[in-house]
Amino acid sequence: MTRAALYARYSSDNQSEASIEDQFRLCREHAAHERWQIVGSYGDAAISGASTIQRPGIQRLMRDAQQGAFSILLAEALDRISRDQADVATLYKQLKFADVQIVTLAEGEISELHVGLKGTMNALFLKDLAMKTHRGLRGRVEKGKAGGGLCYGYKVVKKLDANGEPIRGDREIIPDEAEIIRRIFQEFASGKSPKAIAVDLNRDGIPGPLGRAWGDTSIRGHRSRGTGIINNELYAGVLVWNRMHFIKDPSTGRRVSRINPESEWIRTAVPHLRIVDDALWTAARDRQKQIAEIFGPNPANTREGRAKRLHLANRPVSFLSGLLTCGHCGGKYGIITTDRYGCLNHHRRGTCDNNRTITCAKIEVRVLSGLKERLVSSEAVAEAVRAYAQEMNRLNRERRAETYADQKALAKVEKAVAGIIAAIEDGMYQPAMKARMDDLERQKAEINARLSQAPVDIPDVHPNIANAYRLRVERFTEALNDPDGGRQAAEALRSLIGEVVLTAGDKRGEVHAILRGELMGILDFAQAEQGGQSGIPFTTAVEASPRNH
Numbered sequence: 104m105t106r107a108a109l110y111a112r113y114s115s116d117n118q119s120e121a122s123i124e125d126q127f128r129l130c131r132e133h134a135a136h137e138r139w140q141i142v143g144s145y146g147d148a149a150i151s152g153a154s155t156i157q158r159p160g161i162q163r164l165m166r167d168a169q170q171g172a173f174s175i176l177l178a179e180a181l182d183r184i185s186r187d188q189a190d191v192a193t194l195y196k197q198l199k200f201a202d203v204q205i206v207t208l209a210e211g212e213i214s215e216l217h218v219g220l221k222g223t224m225n226a227l228f229l230k231d232l233a234m235k236t237h238r239g240l241r242g243r244v245e246k247g248k249a250g251g252g253l254c255y256g257y258k259v260v261k262k263l264d265a266n267g268e269p270i271r272g273d274r275e276i277i278p279d280e281a282e283i284i285r286r287i288f289q290e291f292a293s294g295k296s297p298k299a300i301a302v303d304l305n306r307d308g309i310p311g312p313l314g315r316a317w318g319d320t321s322i323r324g325h326r327s328r329g330t331g332i333i334n335n336e337l338y339a340g341v342l343v344w345n346r347m348h349f350i351k352d353p354s355t356g357r358r359v360s361r362i363n364p365e366s367e368w369i370r371t372a373v374p375h376l377r378i379v380d381d382a383l384w385t386a387a388r389d390r391q392k393q394i395a396e397i398f399g400p401n402p403a404n405t406r407e408g409r410a411k412r413l414h415l416a417n418r419p420v421s422f423l424s425g426l427l428t429c430g431h432c433g434g435k436y437g438i439i440t441t442d443r444y445g446c447l448n449h450h451r452r453g454t455c456d457n458n459r460t461i462t463c464a465k466i467e468v469r470v471l472s473g474l475k476e477r478l479v480s481s482e483a484v485a486e487a488v489r490a491y492a493q494e495m496n497r498l499n500r501e502r503r504a505e506t507y508a509d510q511k512a513l514a515k516v517e518k519a520v521a522g523i524i525a526a527i528e529d530g531m532y533q534p535a536m537k538a539r540m541d542d543l544e545r546q547k548a549e550i551n552a553r554l555s556q557a558p559v560d561i562p563d564v565h566p567n568i569a570n571a572y573r574l575r576v577e578r579f580t581e582a583l584n585d586p587d588g589g590r591q592a593a594e595a596l597r598s599l600i601g602e603v604v605l606t607a608g609d610k611r612g613e614v615h616a617i618l619r620g621e622l623m624g625i626l627d628f629a630q631a632e633q634g635g636q637s638g639i640p641f642t643t644a645v646e647a648s649p650r651n652h
Contacts, residue, residue: 104138104139104140105137105138105139105140105174105175106139106140106142106172106173106174106175107134107139107140107141107142107173107174107175107176107177108141108142108143108144108145108164108167108168108172108173108175108176108177109126109127109130109131109134109141109143109144109145109177109178110144110145110146110160110161110164110176110177110178110183110184111123111126111127111130111144111145111146111147111178111179111183112126112146112147112148112158112160112183112184113148123146123148126178126179126183127144127146129179129208130177130178130179130208133177133208134177139175139177142172142173143164143167143172143173145160145161145163145164146160147159147160147161161184161185161194164176165194165197165198168197168198168201168203169197169201171201171202173203174202174203174204175203175204175205175206176198176203176204176205176206177206177207177208178205178206178207178208179207179208179209180207180208180209180210181205181207181209181210181213181217183207184205184207188223191218192218195213195215195218246272246371248271248272248273249272249273249274249342253274254312254335254337255280255284255311255312255332256276256277256280256281256283256284256338256378257274257275257276257277257280257337257376258274258275258277259273259274260273260274260275274376275376276376276378281378283304283309284332284338284378284379285378285379285383287300287304287322287332287333288332288333288338288379288383288384288386288387289383290303291322291333291387291390292383292386292387292389292390294390296319297319297320297322297323297331297333298319298451300317300319300322301316301317301318301319301321301322301451301452301453302317302452302453303453304317305317305452305453305454306453316448316452316454317452318447318451318452319451319452320451326391327362328346328347328360328362329343329346333387333391337373337376338377338378338379338384339377339379339381339384340372340373340374340376340377341370341371341372341373342370342371342372342373342376343368343369343370344368344369344370344371345363345367345368345369346362346363346368347360347361347362347363348360348361348363349361423444423463423466423467423470423603426601426602426603427444427466427602427603427605428602428603428604428605429446429448429449429455429457429604429605429606430457430604430605430606430615430617431446431455431456431457431606431607432446432448432449432454432455432457434446434447434448434454434455435447435448436605438463439460440460442462442463442464443460443461443462443463444460444461444462444463444466444605445458445459445460445461446458446459446605457606457607459605459607459612459614461605461614466603466605466614466616469616470603470616470618505553506554509550509553509554510554512546512550513547513550513551513554516543516546516547516550517547519543520540520543520544520547523536523539523540523543601619602618602619603616603617603618603619604616604617604618604619
């Protein structure tokens with residue numbers, strides 16, 4: 104029987120999970136009509152169709168396709184797979200190489216002609232939509248209304264016009280938050296640092312933007328981009344729009360902001376939204392100039408600085424960048440000085456008591472050596488993953504068997520109900536038929552209840568997953584032994600663990616590190632299967648020094 108995989112996606116908050124289920128339902132009906140066996144369902148919720156790079160569903164689908172899990176990919180329409188012209192062409196080539204045929208309900212079997220024409224049409228649709236949206240927002244801003252989004256200190260005003268339609272873009276000042284904004288401007292103008300301001304606000308229990316804790320970046324932001332409390336001209340009664348535009352990085356799929364020429368900025372006076380007076384606004388600007396004169400120009404804005412930033416953007420700052428978590432508050436550990444990690448909630452916001460810091464070199468050496476010595480034995484990993492795959496696939500088989508049995512029983516019940524109805528219509532009614540009909544309806548309701556609670560079909564774990572993990576481990580070990588393999592080791596590290604949790608030990612300067620992630624969960628599972636203790640975290644104590652900032 105032909106094996107098929109389903110893919111569905113929705114891209115905005117105006118849709119819901121039901122949209123994906125509707126797409127799956129239509130695809131299942133088509134697959135049943137064609138007598139295809141559905142071996143997997145892949146979905147991406149609330150993710151744009153302009154790029155496939157950051158869609159976990161499509162990435163899993165491509166991995167399984169390359170392993171020969173199915174021969175047909177079925178979707179509602181080609182734009183559900185992607186609207187990006189280059190992505191559509193790449194996906195088509197990769198799936199064709201894997202002997203996978205793309206079929207959609209809207210276009211039928213996808214060929215090179217569909218890829219070229221539909222890809223171009225979808226790309227033009229996205230461009231046209233962006234231009235119309237931008238034009239509409241500009242008209243709204245020139246009337247003094249919001250161009251999208253809210254900032255701290257304001258709330259949306261809900262009004263209706265004469266026709267009962269909502270009037271969009273109006274906002275008004277929140278008095279309590281306006282007082283906090285004036286406090287921030289006054290303290291900054293008087294010489295207080297953004298970090299000290301944030302710490303004091305958190306200590307006073309004042310919630311920051313979006314209800315989060317205050318940070319120094321929330322205060323100072325970026326002057327040229329107009330971010331941060333002290334750079335927001337709206338507080339001075341001027342609405343600035345079109346300061347930046349966003350473009351997706353084709354290598355990562357992430358949106359990257361670019362500053363527009365100042366001649367393209369739209370400025371509109373909105374005196375009714377002013378929170379700080381001219382004197383206080385000017386005092387804050389003067390304070391920024393004093394700081395710039397003391398520390399000089401920002402190196403990141405020089406030609407050499409931009410080149411260095413571009414170089415660093417292509418690789419992690421260190422092995423553990425983005426993986427360190429504070430075990431006390433759940434926040435991130437990050438670089439706080441040249442060569443030291445510390446809890447950012449403690450050092451930037453003052454909301455955590457964990458003042459322990461640790462040098463980058465020490466935590467990297469201990470974590471990497473611990474991985475190499477205790478976790479990355481190729482045979483152990485392969486055996487653990489093999490056991491995990493076997494158990495997951497066994498549970499999948501049992502679930503599918505139960506679903507199949509319920510579907511078969513439901514068909515039998517519905518056939519019996521139809522038979523009784525036909526007999527009644529032919530005039531062969533008997534009193535016993537009512538009791539029998541009630542019993543059949545009860546059985547039908549019970550079966551439908553079980554089917555409605557059954558989880559969405561989960562693809563089996565591929566039998567070759569153990570070998571894939573073994574190859575990852577070997578690549579990681581080789582990178583560790585290669586003095587030029589820093590980037591490869593960091594990438595392999597992220598494929599093995601999810602995070603490194605750091606907590607303060609009982610002794611002075613002691614920090615414990617616990618590895619967590621998908622691999623650790625699988626190893627714990629395998630250990631439990633073998634009768635061992637469940638949950639075996641890798642823990643290391645590393646020498647550190649407490650610092651108070």
